[in-house]
Amino acid sequence: MILNVHLIRKADDYALQRCEVAEVVEISHEDFNELKCNPLKDYSFITENKDKLEYENVSTVPCIMFIDGDGDDGILVDPQGYDYARYSAYISNARQLCRLGQYPSLDDYNRDMQSLVEHYVSEVLSEQKDGQAILSLSAVGDYYQSEYQGFLDHELFQNMMMERPEFETIEENCGDLFINVKARYLHNQMRELTQQEVDVMCAKHVLWLNDAGGERANFQNCYLNNLNIFGKDLSNSYCEGARFENCDMHSADFSNAEMESVRFNNCYMQDIFADRTNFIQADFIGCDISNSVVCDSILTSATMQNCDVDNTEITNCQLDSFKYPATDMNKAACVTGQTEEQTNSLNY
Structure with missing residues (x-):
């Protein structure tokens, strides 16, 4: 996982503010790079959106999230009525954060699937024999339905298991996953x-x-x-x-x-x-x-x-x-x- 962040050398503390993403605006990659390199310039996309912010809640700062049109990162801006990024913060993976913020049910589903995969990774590692294991997708589906009251997306589950670093290969045959565990996770x-x-x-x-x-x-x-x-x-x-x-x-x-x-x-x-x-x-x-x-x-x-x-x-x-x-x-x-x-x- 790669994050684009600004690391502070020997930081004394992290003074955080409570911010609300009131607007999500996707801008071109060129405009995003210009905003990233020159945040104190006036920008038309800030001018067009600054009046949408309502400063009523004194404990929360309303902001605009400008997302890179060709990427996933964003820049959170509180213009304070100005046409430039008077207050701003660079947010890595902003697109995904905004998506999860817009659809809380998707966030819940992600947590359920992550928990399910962690459960079966642990099971495979504990029950493998000579680095090999067989996992029944129908049994996984029954477990998911009983634990999370839903129906399992078998293809997504298989893809998530394949993306785990513990496994060398995973092949599906007749509803079973045949898993080979990497040697370094057996030691x-x-x-x-x-x-x-x-x-x-x-x-x-x-x-x-x-x-x-x-x-x-x-x-x-x-x-x-x-x-x-x-x-x-x-x-x-x-x-x-x-x-x-x-x-x-x-x-x-x-x-x-x-x-x-x-x-x-x-x-x-x-x-x-x-x-x-x-x-x-x-x-x-x-x-x-x-x-x-x-x-x-x-x-x-x-x-x-x-x-x-x-x-x-x-x-x-x-x-x-x-x-x-x-x-x-x-x-x-x-x-x-x-x-x-x-x-x-x-x-x-």
């Missing part, structure tokens, strides 16, 4: 790891891999943001449902790791190695996976969206329902698949 329900925790976990994992004690790394349902995993050996680790965002994973080894439903968002993943790795329903969004090797792995229902795969080898992988929107697979060194039966015969 409050996940265990968020620090760099120190990751370093300790990886160190213990190396000991475990070498039969020298330690502990197998378990990143299941963890949230990792802006962490350094450069060159880490995550082979044979548990990572199902984890979320990696803005992480440096250059030269990491994911061989034989369980990566089902993992989401990699904007991660630096050059030169990674993944042999016999389970990437079922994994999402790679905006990642640099160039010069990497992914072989004999399962990429069923996985997605590589807007990724850099220059010189990457994806060989002998199960690729059923594998999607790569906005990713140029022609730049990969090679991409070859195998059947589910062949993949299942591998020892994972």
Whole structure:
């Protein structure tokens, strides 16, 4: 949301006056800019409207709201009988304020819809599973009718939900909304790891891999943001449902790791190695996976969206329902698949 305002440096207070918008006048964009830049000039549109003001209520100042014909902002003017803006204030989003002031019922409806959307955003975030949720529009309509005694505008509700920052995509099918929640709004329900925790976990994992004690790394349902995993050996680790965002994973080894439903968002993943790795329903969004090797792995229902795969080898992988929107697979060194039966015969 953008507001055009005049910020006062180190303001002592805000001396406010009670003003009534007695007249709303739309003027051309040129006239509005002239009034904004030169408020003390005489203007014909002030002359034509100043006599409509009645100064009877000593506690309220009657004013004219001049609205930009090509915009939403306005300038509130009390000319005090003069032809210039003797007293004035710049009002951001004046058009909407005047509209709501003219139709109080519209303001009530806006509050009801906002409350409804907030209710279902909270419900989706609390009930989602692996970042996905299904919402019945008929159930939403019944709830709206019982709470607000009206009939729901389903299209408006869907549009408002789509405009929420929490959601990646919303698709309507047969009266249901299929919602994908953005990963960064899931981490409050996940265990968020620090760099120190990751370093300790990886160190213990190396000991475990070498039969020298330690502990197998378990990143299941963890949230990792802006962490350094450069060159880490995550082979044979548990990572199902984890979320990696803005992480440096250059030269990491994911061989034989369980990566089902993992989401990699904007991660630096050059030169990674993944042999016999389970990437079922994994999402790679905006990642640099160039010069990497992914072989004999399962990429069923996985997605590589807007990724850099220059010189990457994806060989002998199960690729059923594998999607790569906005990713140029022609730049990969090679991409070859195998059947589910062949993949299942591998020892994972």
